[in-house]
Amino acid sequence: MLMIKWLIILVVINPIIKNNDISFNQLHKKCKERIQYIKYCPHCKKEVKQAEIADDKIVVIDIFADNIEQNNRKYSQSNWKIIVEHLNKLGYRAALIGDKKNLEEAEAFNELAGSSADIDFLVGRLDFADKIKLISSAALIISCDTSVLHTGVFLGKKVVGLYGPTDKKRYSPVGDNVY
Numbered sequence: 001m002l003m004i005k006w007l008i009i010l011v012v013i014n015p016i017i018k019n020n021d022i023s024f025n026q027l028h029k030k031c032k033e034r035i036q037y038i039k040y041c042p043h044c045k046k047e048v049k050q051a052e053i054a055d056d057k058i059v060v061i062d063i064f065a066d067n068i069e070q071n072n073r074k075y076s077q078s079n080w081k082i083i084v085e086h087l088n089k090l091g092y093r094a095a096l097i098g099d100k101k102n103l104e105e106a107e108a109f110n111e112l113a114g115s116s117a118d119i120d121f122l123v124g125r126l127d128f129a130d131k132i133k134l135i136s137s138a139a140l141i142i143s144c145d146t147s148v149l150h151t152g153v154f155l156g157k158k159v160v161g162l163y164g165p166t167d168k169k170r171y172s173p174v175g176d177n178v179y
Contacts, residue, residue: 059092060135060152062143063109064102074144075162077109081117083142088118092139097131097148100124 028035039048063080084094096119098106106123113119126134132151135141141152141159152159 057092058095058134058138059087059140059142060095060097060138060148061141062097062146062148064098064105064146065144077105077112080109081113084113084117084119094119095134095138096121096123097126097134098123 027033040046041048061080061084063075063077065074087094094117096106096109100123103124106121110121122134131148132155135148135152135157136155138152138157141149141157142162143149143152143159144162149159149161
């Protein structure tokens with residue numbers, strides 16, 4: 001089943017994303033009309049077009065292990081905080097993603113990171129397709145051994161895989177943009 005999912009990504013989704021021909025429309029439950037998303041800059045006090053959005057400064061981070069057996073391969077939250085602070089100093093905004101099961105851990109990280117961190121907490125808010133879109137528009141992916149990391153490699157993004165005590169040759173992704 002997993003191989004079929006990756007085959008679908010390879011054949012169908014990847015070419016669409018690379019051409020940026022993908023959009024995610026939601027319908028209003030009551031009348032079934034498409035929801036309009038207005039991108040607005042509070043500083044300039046005007047609507048912003050997609051071409052005016054600086055997506056190249058987003059770094060997707062996934063600090064969560066995909067399953068409990070991988071907990072020994074995770075970086076500590078204090079180390080992730082240092083990474084986010086460094087990214088912010090370089091002018092990047094971090095986008096923290098994860099599943100709904102990671103909400104409690106994400107809230108703890110939110111408290112640790114504090115209000116000064118420039119980070120978007122998207123944990124539990126994105127479905128698989130939205131995660132792929134975000135990953136495809138990011139400048140960099142930083143993650144422990146998760147599907148997010150491997151998806152980034154597949155999409156040709158620059159990725160940094162942070163592994164604990166494991167065999168890098170066995171678990172790390174392979175590609176030109178893997179660091």
